[in-house]
Amino acid sequence: MKNKPTPELGRAVMRSLIQERSPLGPLKVMAAHIGRFFQIPLPGFRPYVVFGPEAARKVLVTEKHKLLWRNHDPVTDLLRRGVLVTDGEEHEQLRGLMEPSLHPAVLHGYAKMIVAQTDRVTAAWGNGQIVDLLIEARKIALLIILEALFSVDAWDDLPRIWKPILKAIEYVSPGAWILWRRIPRPGYAKYLKALDDYLYGIIQERRKRKEGKQDLLQHLIDAGLSDDVIRDQMLTMLIAGHDTSTALLAWVFVLLGQHPAVHAQLVSEIDTLDKSPLLDQVIKEALRLYPPIHIGNRIAAEELDFGGGNCIPAGERMFYSIYLTQRDPAIWEAADEFRPERFTRGRKTPPMSYIPFGGGPRACIGAAFGQAEARLVLSRLLQGFTFEPLDMDKIHAHMGATLEPRPAVRMKATRRTLP
Numbered sequence: 067m068k069n070k071p072t073p074e075l076g077r078a079v080m081r082s083l084i085q086e087r088s089p090l091g092p093l094k095v096m097a098a099h100i101g102r103f104f105q106i107p108l109p110g111f112r113p114y115v116v117f118g119p120e121a122a123r124k125v126l127v128t129e130k131h132k133l134l135w136r137n138h139d140p141v142t143d144l145l146r147r148g149v150l151v152t153d154g155e156e157h158e159q160l161r162g163l164m165e166p167s168l169h170p171a172v173l174h175g176y177a178k179m180i181v182a183q184t185d186r187v188t189a190a191w192g193n194g195q196i197v198d199l200l201i202e203a204r205k206i207a208l209l210i211i212l213e214a215l216f217s218v219d220a221w222d223d224l225p226r227i228w229k230p231i232l233k234a235i236e237y238v239s240p241g242a243w244i245l246w247r248r249i250p251r252p253g254y255a256k257y258l259k260a261l262d263d264y265l266y267g268i269i270q271e272r273r274k275r276k277e278g279k280q281d282l283l284q285h286l287i288d289a290g291l292s293d294d295v296i297r298d299q300m301l302t303m304l305i306a307g308h309d310t311s312t313a314l315l316a317w318v319f320v321l322l323g324q325h326p327a328v329h330a331q332l333v334s335e336i337d338t339l340d341k342s343p344l345l346d347q348v349i350k351e352a353l354r355l356y357p358p359i360h361i362g363n364r365i366a367a368e369e370l371d372f373g374g375g376n377c378i379p380a381g382e383r384m385f386y387s388i389y390l391t392q393r394d395p396a397i398w399e400a401a402d403e404f405r406p407e408r409f410t411r412g413r414k415t416p417p418m419s420y421i422p423f424g425g426g427p428r429a430c431i432g433a434a435f436g437q438a439e440a441r442l443v444l445s446r447l448l449q450g451f452t453f454e455p456l457d458m459d460k461i462h463a464h465m466g467a468t469l470e471p472r473p474a475v476r477m478k479a480t481r482r483t484l485p
């Protein structure tokens with residue numbers, strides 16, 4: 067590597083960590099000082115970080131075969147043989163089984179249910195109540211994913227599965243385990259077991275029924291997979307398919323809260339147009355500024371050459387940074403600013419510079435679902451309620467399993483009476 071860390075860089079990294087209250091600050095500082103290829107210099111944790119369109123193309127498309135998704139980390143411990151953490155033929159088979167339930171052509175079939183589940187959650191809000199949209203979005207996203215893929219109406223189950231799900235997310239989030247791998251983490255066992263019991267229960271229930279629904283769960287059963295492998299796919303879809311949507315919905319509210327003029331224009335478009343172009347642009351810009359999955363985590367199976375003497379040796383961990391790619395000032399004008407008009411129809415962004423769903427053959431399997439869901443849920447919420455933002459200045463990006471607005475997205479929600 068050409069550029070080595072210096073004491074000055076060390077100080078800038080510490081300052082940014084304090085200012086931004088998240089490792090995103092240091093990542094931005096390292097990117098600005100060193101460039102599109104650097105190594106995180108922590109004791110016992112020295113992954114390589116790459117970003118930018120060329121690196122993304124190499125990692126996601128042209129040299130994808132030199133990388134492994136399966137890892138020795140809590141994500142693989144939890145998801146075991148889930149489609150997200152398998153490689154090669156096993157991955158292709160699993161992905162092939164999952165794709166039909168999430169194909170853009172079938173999404174209209176979920177629309178009514180998505181609106182109904184959104185209404186279910188908002189029906190419990192008192193008029194003028196202050197709600198935390200990070201929590202409310204998670205309820206909505208959980209109800210939707212469980213019903214869409216496993217035909218489970220989870221409303222009554224929410225109190226029981228809420229804590230286990232949050233614990234599973236915490237289990238896979240960056241934490242002290244990164245530096246001290248061998249620390250036992252017994253506090254999670256009981257919650258992860260509760261989540262497993264819930265999922266195995268759903269599988270058992272379905273196996274007993276003669277006539278199954280034609281959903282993802284049924285495809286997996288009909289394909290002859292064992293209960294364990296079905297559980298791995300269900301847990302993968304449950305976590306990957308709701309935690310991301312939760313973060314996206316919550317960030318949209320944060321950005322609307324911080325930009326009242328866009329908020330007002332969006333509400334007026336949603337009230338008057340069948341399909342609001344601004345809504346699409348706001349969703350896209352939220353995904354650019356705060357990509358819920360902000361890095362892709364890989365192990366190099368072979369050496370990877372990024373040019374200019376920058377190589378990742380075989381066996382090393384590497385991250386491609388979606389966050390840094392989408393905030394690269396060399397590509398994006400006013401990269402840190404919220405400007406939904408960047409995504410006005412007809413305007414182009416350079417290939418592989420906008421990658422909130424990854425790219426190549428392992429791009430997000432739920433990309434179309436996630437975006438359709440966000441459009442429907444946001445339209446419904448903004449049609450039904452006026453949202454007055456509170457404490458927006460206290461929000462920072464928290465690096466958990468996804469990039470989340472913390473500590474909360476507080477808004478006063480008042481029911482609208484439409485003409």
Ligand code: HEM
Pocket residue numbers: 149150151161168302303306307308310311314353357358359361362363421422423424425427428429430431432433435436437
């Ligand atoms: C806003 C919503 C979402 C975002 C931003 C998002 C983002 C991503 C990204 C960036 C990747 C690739 C990660 C990598 O390269 O390492 C990915 C993969 C994946 N996503 Fe999503 N996702 C979203 C919604 C969903 C939904 C709704 C589902 C399921 C219903 C889902 C299931 C998956 C799965 C299974 C993979 C792994 C695919 C594979 O390796 O073949 N995601 N997602």
